[in-house]
Amino acid sequence: MTAINAVTDLTREGDIAVITINSPPVNALSADVRNGIRDGVQQATADTAVKAIIVICAGRTFIAGADISEFGKPAKGATLPELQAALEGGSKPVIAAIHGTALGGGFEMSLMCHYRVAVPSAKFGFPEIKLGLIPGAGGTQRLPRLSGVEAALEAILSGTPFSAKQALEWGVVDTLVEEGKLRDGALAFARKVIDTKMPLRKIRDLNDKIETARGHLEIFDKIRREYARKYRGFEAWQVAIRAVQNAIDLPFDEGMKRERQAFLDLIPTAQSQAQRYVFFAERKVWKIADVPDDTPTLPINKVGVIGAGTMGGGISMNFLNAGIPVTIVETAQAALDRGVATIRRNYDNTAKKGRLTAADVETRMGLLDPGLNLDSLSDCDLIIEAVFENMDIKKDVFRKLDKIAKPGAILASNTSYLNVDEIASATSRPDYVLGMHFFSPANVMRLLEVVRGAKTAKPVIATVMQLARKIGKIGVLVGVCHGFVGNRMLAQRQREAQKLILEGAMPWDVDRVIYDFGLPMGPFAMSDLAGLDIGWSKETSKFSTIREILCELDRRGQKTGAGFYDYDEQRNAKPSPVVEKIILDFAAKKGINRRSISNDEILERCIYPMINEGAKIIEEGKAQRASDIDIVWINGYGWPVYRGGPMFYGDLIGPDKVLAKLKEFEGTMGADFTPAPLLESLAAEKRRFQDL
Numbered sequence: 304m305t306a307i308n309a310v311t312d313l314t315r316e317g318d319i320a321v322i323t324i325n326s327p328p329v330n331a332l333s334a335d336v337r338n339g340i341r342d343g344v345q346q347a348t349a350d351t352a353v354k355a356i357i358v359i360c361a362g363r364t365f366i367a368g369a370d371i372s373e374f375g376k377p378a379k380g381a382t383l384p385e386l387q388a389a390l391e392g393g394s395k396p397v398i399a400a401i402h403g404t405a406l407g408g409g410f411e412m413s414l415m416c417h418y419r420v421a422v423p424s425a426k427f428g429f430p431e432i433k434l435g436l437i438p439g440a441g442g443t444q445r446l447p448r449l450s451g452v453e454a455a456l457e458a459i460l461s462g463t464p465f466s467a468k469q470a471l472e473w474g475v476v477d478t479l480v481e482e483g484k485l486r487d488g489a490l491a492f493a494r495k496v497i498d499t500k501m502p503l504r505k506i507r508d509l510n511d512k513i514e515t516a517r518g519h520l521e522i523f524d525k526i527r528r529e530y531a532r533k534y535r536g537f538e539a540w541q542v543a544i545r546a547v548q549n550a551i552d553l554p555f556d557e558g559m560k561r562e563r564q565a566f567l568d569l570i571p572t573a574q575s576q577a578q579r580y581v582f583f584a585e586r587k588v589w590k591i592a593d594v595p596d597d598t599p600t601l602p603i604n605k606v607g608v609i610g611a612g613t614m615g616g617g618i619s620m621n622f623l624n625a626g627i628p629v630t631i632v633e634t635a636q637a638a639l640d641r642g643v644a645t646i647r648r649n650y651d652n653t654a655k656k657g658r659l660t661a662a663d664v665e666t667r668m669g670l671l672d673p674g675l676n677l678d679s680l681s682d683c684d685l686i687i688e689a690v691f692e693n694m695d696i697k698k699d700v701f702r703k704l705d706k707i708a709k710p711g712a713i714l715a716s717n718t719s720y721l722n723v724d725e726i727a728s729a730t731s732r733p734d735y736v737l738g739m740h741f742f743s744p745a746n747v748m749r750l751l752e753v754v755r756g757a758k759t760a761k762p763v764i765a766t767v768m769q770l771a772r773k774i775g776k777i778g779v780l781v782g783v784c785h786g787f788v789g790n791r792m793l794a795q796r797q798r799e800a801q802k803l804i805l806e807g808a809m810p811w812d813v814d815r816v817i818y819d820f821g822l823p824m825g826p827f828a829m830s831d832l833a834g835l836d837i838g839w840s841k842e843t844s845k846f847s848t849i850r851e852i853l854c855e856l857d858r859r860g861q862k863t864g865a866g867f868y869d870y871d872e873q874r875n876a877k878p879s880p881v882v883e884k885i886i887l888d889f890a891a892k893k894g895i896n897r898r899s900i901s902n903d904e905i906l907e908r909c910i911y912p913m914i915n916e917g918a919k920i921i922e923e924g925k926a927q928r929a930s931d932i933d934i935v936w937i938n939g940y941g942w943p944v945y946r947g948g949p950m951f952y953g954d955l956i957g958p959d960k961v962l963a964k965l966k967e968f969e970g971t972m973g974a975d976f977t978p979a980p981l982l983e984s985l986a987a988e989k990r991r992f993q994d995l
C-alpha cells in the first residue's frame with residue numbers, strides 16, 4: 304500500500320489498482336481528496352503493470368458531496384479539468400465503486416469514471432438545488448447523456464436522492480454487487496473489463512439519449528409548469544433547466560463551460576448564500592447550550608393527546624405515523640367521533656394519492672385509542688394537551704393530569720400564546736411540564752416550537768427534541784413569552800398590515816407585496832384562511848376594528864365565502880368592493896387622511912418590526928440564536944428559504960439600514976418602531992445577527 308496523501312492511498316491487486324479515499328466523516332470532495340484522486344490515477348497510470356483502476360471510499364459512504372465550506376473561497380487543490388483529465392481522459396479504465404451516498408460533487412466525480420458499480424443500498428443525487436446552486440462539475444451535461452433528459456431534470460431539479468435500483472434502470476450504474484462486498488464486486492467487474500477488453504466508455508461521447516430529446520422543447524415547458532408553484536422565485540431552478548437544455552443544444556465542452564460559469568455565478572448570489580446559511584442553521588438548531596448531547600432521555604412508547612379538534616388530530620397523526628400508539632381524549636362523543644373521522648379521512652386521502660397502502664391506513668388507525676376518560680392516560684409517557692386556548696381550562700386539565708399521569712410522564716401544552724409556567728404551576732411537577740407548539744396542519748408543518756419553562760428539566764427537553772426528530776419535525780427550543788418566537792413576531796406584521804389598510808393601502812396591496820417577496824400568502828389572505836372569528840364573539844364585539852365589522856357581516860373568511868376577499872366556489876380570492884368601502888368609511892370616520900403607500904413602505908413596515916422583535920427575542924434569551932428564529936419562520940410560516948429567514952434578511956439589508964429606517968418610522972409613527980438595544984449595538988459595531 305502506498306499513501307498518496309493524508310486521505311488517499313493506492314494498493315495493487317494483481318493488475319488492478321485500487322485508490323481508497325479515507326476522509327471522515329463523509330469523504331467530502333475537499334482539495335485533499337481531489338489531489339489524492341488525481342495523483343493516485345496518475346501513479347496507477349504510470350505503473351505499466353496496472354490495467355484497470357478502481358476508486359472506492361472507506362468509512363460509511365462514497366464521496367457525499369462537495370466540501371461546501373470551500374464555496375466562495377479562493378480555489379486550491381486539483382481543479383475540475385485536472386480531475387476530469389485524469390479520470391475520463393486517462394488511458395486506463397476507471398471504475399467508481401459506490402456505497403452510502405454519492406451526492407453532488409461525489410456523484411459528478413463518479414460520472415467522470417468509465418464505469419460505476421454500486422451496492423443496492425447506495426444512493427445518488429444532486430442536492431445542489433437545495434443550496435441555490437446547480438451541479439458544477441459536469442452533472443447537468445453527463446447525467447442526461449446516461450439517463451435521458453427527463454430523468455436528469457427530475458434528479459437535478461428535485462435535489463432528492465435516488466436509489467441504486469433506479470440508477471441501474473437509468474443506466475447510471477453498470478452493475479449492482481452484493482451488499483457489504485463492494486470491493487470484491489468492483490474487483491470482479493474490473494477483471495471483466497480487462498478480460499473482455501471493454502472500451503473506455505466516456506459519458507461525454509454518448510449521444511443517443513441526447514438526440515432523442517433534441518427538438519422536443521415541450522419537455523422543458525412541461526417541467527417549468529409542473530414545478531412553477533413549488534419553485535416560485537428560485538433563481539437556481541431556472542438556471543438548472545437551462546443547463547440541461549444546453550446538454551442537448553450545445554457541444555459537450557461548450558455545455559460544460561456554461562455549466563461551470565452558471566455555477567460560479569450562483570455561488571455569490573443572495574439566494575445561494577441564504578440557502579447555504581439555512582443548511583447550517585438546520586443543523587445548529589438541535590444544539591442546546593446547557594443540555595449536552597449526552598443528557599439522558601426518557602422512553603416515549605405511548606402518547607396521550609387531549610382534545611380531538613384541529614390540532615389534536617394532526618398532532619396524533621405524527622405519532623401514529625411513527626408507530627407510536629396514541630390515546631386521544633375528548634369531552635363529548637360527538638367531538639371525539641368527528642376528530643377520529645378527520646384523521647381517517649386524511650389517511651384515506653393520502654392512500655388515494657398512492658402514498659399509503661390501505662393496510663398502512665389500518666395499521667395507523669389501529670394504534671389510535673379514542674376515549675372520553677382522562678384516566679385512560681395513566682400509562683402514557685407523554686401527554687399533549689390541545690384543548691381550547693383558555694388559561695382556566697388548561698390549568699384545570701393540568702391539575703387533573705397531575706393526579707392521573709404516572710411519575711416521570713411528560714406533560715406538554717400546545718398553547719399558542721399562554722404562559723407555560725403558569726400552566727405548569729397547576730401541577731406538582733413543573734419540571735416535567737413544557738410547551739410543544741405544533742403548527743397547523745400539525746401532521747404536515749415541519750416546525751415544532753419546544754417551549755422551555757422556568758423549571759423544565761433538562762432530560763425532558765432532550766427527550767422532546769429527540770422525539771421531534773423521530774416524528775420528522777424540526778424542533779426549535781424557545782422560551783416562555785407571549786406567542787413564543789413565531790407568533791410573537793407575526794403579531795408585529797399583522798399590526799402593521801392593519802394600520803396600512805387604514806392609512807391608504809388595500810388588503811390586496813399588502814398581500815401582493817408579501818406574496819411577491821416570496822411568502823405563500825399575505826396577512827389578509829392568511830386571516831381569511833384561518834377564519835376572522837378566532838377569538839371573536841358577537842357578545843363582546845365592539846366594532847372597533849375592520850375585522851370585527853367583517854365578522855358582524857358574517858364575512859368570517861374562506862369558510863363563509865367572504866372575508867377580506869370575496870371567494871368563488873373554488874375558493875379563488877377576488878378583491879372585494881364591499882371591503883374597500885368598509886375600509887374607506889372606517890378610515891373617514893376615524894379622521895384618517897388616506898395617502899398613497901409605496902410597495903417599499905409596505906414591505907419595510909411589515910418586515911422591519913419583525914426583525915426588531917427578533918432582536919428583542921434574542922436579547923431576552925427566548926431563542927438561542929438568530930438562525931433558530933429563521934428556522935421558525937421558514938418551517939412554520941413559509942418564509943422563502945432563498946431569503947434565509949427574517950434575521951438573515953436583516954443581515955443582508957444591514958442592521959444599520961434597518962435601524963435607520965426604524966428610527967425614521969419611530970419619528971413619524973411612534974413607539975411601535977422603537978429599536979431594540981441589540982439592533983442599536985449591532986449597527987454601532989458593524990456586526991450582524993449571524994456574528995452573535
Ligand SMILES: NC(=O)c1ccc[n+]([C@@H]2O[C@H](COP(=O)([O-])OP(=O)(O)OC[C@H]3O[C@@H](n4cnc5c(N)ncnc54)[C@H](O)[C@@H]3O)[C@@H](O)[C@H]2O)c1
Nearest residue numbers: 610611612613614633634638689690691692717718719743
Ligand atoms: N388552530 C391552530 O392553528 C393552532 C395552532 C397552534 C396551536 N393551537 C393551539 O392548540 C390548542 C387547540 O386548538 P384547536 O385549534 O385544535 O382548537 P379546537 O377548538 O379545534 O379543538 C379543541 C378541542 O378540545 C376539546 N376540549 C376542550 N376542553 C377539553 C377538555 N377539558 N378535555 C378534553 N377535550 C377538551 C374540544 O371539544 C375541542 O374538540 C389551543 O391552545 C390553540 O391555541 C392552535
